[in-house]
Amino acid sequence: MSEILAQDLVRSFPIRERTAGIGGTIADLFRPSRGERCALDGVSFRIAAGETVALIGPNGAGKSTTVKLLTGILMPTAGTVRVGGLDPWADRTTHVRRIGAVFGQRTQLWWDLSVVEAYDLLAKMYHVSAIDYRRQMEHFDAVLGVGPLLRTPVRQLSLGERMRCELAAALLHAPPLLLLDEPTVGLDVAVKLRLRAFLSALRDEGKTTVLLTTHDLGEVRALCPRVLLLASGRLLHDGPLDTLLSGLGGRRSIRIFLRDAATDAQLDNVPDATRVGPAELLVVVDGANSVAERVRRLVNELDVVDLRIEEPAVDTLVAQFYETPR
Amino acid sequence: MELLDLLKQRLRTRLAYRGDVFAGFVSGTLLAVVGPVFITTLFQNVSTLGRWTAPEVLFVWGFADTVSGCFYVVFGGLYVLNRRYILGGELDRLLVRPVDAYAQLLLDNLALEELPTALLGLLVMAIALSWGLPSPEPWRWLLLPVWIAAGLATLGGVVTAIASLGFHLHHRGTAVGLSMQLTSFSRYPLDLFGSPLRWLLTVLPFGFAGFYGACLFLPRPELQLYAWATPAVGVVALVGGYAAWRVGLRRYTSVGG
Numbered sequence: 239m240s241e242i243l244a245q246d247l248v249r250s251f252p253i254r255e256r257t258a259g260i261g262g263t264i265a266d267l268f269r270p271s272r273g274e275r276c277a278l279d280g281v282s283f284r285i286a287a288g289e290t291v292a293l294i295g296p297n298g299a300g301k302s303t304t305v306k307l308l309t310g311i312l313m314p315t316a317g318t319v320r321v322g323g324l325d326p327w328a329d330r331t332t333h334v335r336r337i338g339a340v341f342g343q344r345t346q347l348w349w350d351l352s353v354v355e356a357y358d359l360l361a362k363m364y365h366v367s368a369i370d371y372r373r374q375m376e377h378f379d380a381v382l383g384v385g386p387l388l389r390t391p392v393r394q395l396s397l398g399e400r401m402r403c404e405l406a407a408a409l410l411h412a413p414p415l416l417l418l419d420e421p422t423v424g425l426d427v428a429v430k431l432r433l434r435a436f437l438s439a440l441r442d443e444g445k446t447t448v449l450l451t452t453h454d455l456g457e458v459r460a461l462c463p464r465v466l467l468l469a470s471g472r473l474l475h476d477g478p479l480d481t482l483l484s485g486l487g488g489r490r491s492i493r494i495f496l497r498d499a500a501t502d503a504q505l506d507n508v509p510d511a512t513r514v515g516p517a518e519l520l521v522v523v524d525g526a527n528s529v530a531e532r533v534r535r536l537v538n539e540l541d542v543v544d545l546r547i548e549e550p551a552v553d554t555l556v557a558q559f560y561e562t563p564r
Numbered sequence: 565m566e567l568l569d570l571l572k573q574r575l576r577t578r579l580a581y582r583g584d585v586f587a588g589f590v591s592g593t594l595l596a597v598v599g600p601v602f603i604t605t606l607f608q609n610v611s612t613l614g615r616w617t618a619p620e621v622l623f624v625w626g627f628a629d630t631v632s633g634c635f636y637v638v639f640g641g642l643y644v645l646n647r648r649y650i651l652g653g654e655l656d657r658l659l660v661r662p663v664d665a666y667a668q669l670l671l672d673n674l675a676l677e678e679l680p681t682a683l684l685g686l687l688v689m690a691i692a693l694s695w696g697l698p699s700p701e702p703w704r705w706l707l708l709p710v711w712i713a714a715g716l717a718t719l720g721g722v723v724t725a726i727a728s729l730g731f732h733l734h735h736r737g738t739a740v741g742l743s744m745q746l747t748s749f750s751r752y753p754l755d756l757f758g759s760p761l762r763w764l765l766t767v768l769p770f771g772f773a774g775f776y777g778a779c780l781f782l783p784r785p786e787l788q789l790y791a792w793a794t795p796a797v798g799v800v801a802l803v804g805g806y807a808a809w810r811v812g813l814r815r816y817t818s819v820g821g
Contacts, residue, residue, distance in 0.1 A: 251817050252817075254734055298820075302820070306656070306818055309659070309660050310659065310660075311655075311656050311659045311660065311816070311818055312816065312817070312818055313813075313814050313816075330659065331662050331663070331664065332662075334659075334660050334661060334662045335662045337660075339660045341656065344653070344654075344656070344657070345657070346657055346660065348573075348577075350577045350580070351573065351577065355573065359569060359570070359573050362565075362566060362569045363566045363569070363570075363661060363662060363663060364662060
């Protein structure tokens with residue numbers, strides 16, 4: 239059974255342009271909003287229980303809107319959403335009991351409480367039994383290191399500490415679905431890796447369905463076998479990251495360092511080569527061709543001291559993809 | 565059950581800011597004292613106001629003050645609904661928790677520091693009685709808590725509906741403050757004012773959160789019909805206000821991610 243089912247999902251927002259000046263403000267009071275902006279324009283997908291899926295796309299693609307529709311924060315303009323068989327909007331209070339949500343941009347905890355007070359309160363809200371609560375806290379202390387932070391007021395946590403605490407808070411009631419909206423935004427590499435390790439353990443357990451939005455393709459590669467790509471409110475790709483990238487023409491290049499400066503004659507013998515330094519060449523290999531074959535021939539023909547195979551920066555490729563008009 | 569836990573937590577949080585609460589107590593009390601002082605000063609110069617005696621005016625004032633004091637304690641969240649929750653997107657946080665978001669909004673903003681205003685209102689009613697207000701039948705006093713609650717529900721419901729307009733209009737939210745200014749009029753016998761204002765306060769119906777509600781305890785047979793309508797008005801207002809909130813929630817747009 240699908241954990242998440244989205245069918246022809248549409249969500250639009252009214253556009254409110256403001257007129258300058260006090261007169262304009264008064265006039266705006268009596269003027270209806272002009273037009274609508276479609277944040278999601280007919281998106282359909284299914285996610286099976288236990289899957290870990292990344293939702294990627296440029297800013298304003300509709301990623302957060304999708305997450306908010308799945309949490310029940312927003313009501314869809316048209317189309318259907320079902321999460322675990324429930325309508326997130328209509329059955330919200332039941333629905334949110336079986337999800338955990340983390341929004342990287344804002345805290346889900348109480349600003350004025352200490353971390354442990356917030357957890358106590360959440361445990362009561364979600365009816366977590368004392369035994370489960372203690373076991374969960376031991377687990378989170380071991381894997382996320384939240385133990386030393388428990389007495390700290392939430393407002394005094396650093397961003398990295400806070401995100402670890404938020405993740406623990408979202409999972410306190412062991413929800414079958416975890417929704418993460420840019421959970422690693424602004425985090426340093428060490429914290430990112432820690433969260434990544436935590437999420438990959440969660441994925442391997444297979445008990446929690448995870449949907450995460452991110453701009454970090456390294457994260458996607460490490461965590462998510464499946465990627466949904468949104469752009470301008472439409473779903474452009476649904477499948478593995480590699481399929482997406484090879485569809486973009488996965489070109490690789492070989493950087494070659496020669497013993498002596500390359501002669502023009504040598505260069506003529508090597509197709510697709512460009513000289514980048516006196517003794518340095520760059521050879522581009524199309525996605526369809528074998529890099530190994532190419533390397534063997536280059537090493538035979540030239541006096542190669544060293545070589546490096548370079549993958550194109552994935553981010554660059556995806557940026558190209560975003561910008562390609564279609 | 566969860567609501568009780570939230571309430572306890574809110575009380576603890578507020579009491580942690582003892583300075584705030586204390587300052588609120590003092591300033592609230594000072595503000596609340598202005599009204600009765602004005603009324604007593606006024607009646608040292610005139611014997612009646614329209615057809616109303618000093619103890620009657622004072623009693624109405626005390627009743628309205630109790631109701632609005634309770635309002636500020638319970639419904640303080642409505643003041644910040646627009647700016648913080650709708651435009652600021654704080655509502656997201658409430659909506660992902662398995663407790664009614666409206667209840668969370670109120671509990672998260674419970675304002676203990678307004679409690680003295682409510683208590684002062686009770687004191688003013690007592691003073692009015694000792695000042696020569698003919699005491700009503702004793703059983704009516706049993707209804708006082710109910711009538712205060714009904715007045716509270718009336719204010720709360722109407723202001724909830726007004727605050728919920730923020731979901732549709734996206735304004736910065738002065739409508740709540742503005743409508744609360746209107747309630748200052750219902751602290752006095754309404755027939756002191758011209759009929760447009762009286763009509764507005766009856767329909768809106770802030771009048772029931774003050775004057776009309778208080779009439780149950782005054783020797784005014786001609787106003788008993790209004791007085792007895794108070795609980796019904798309270799229920800209708802609260803149900804209507806909550807319905808307006810639910811409708812507004814459908815239009816909630818959160819903030820960009």
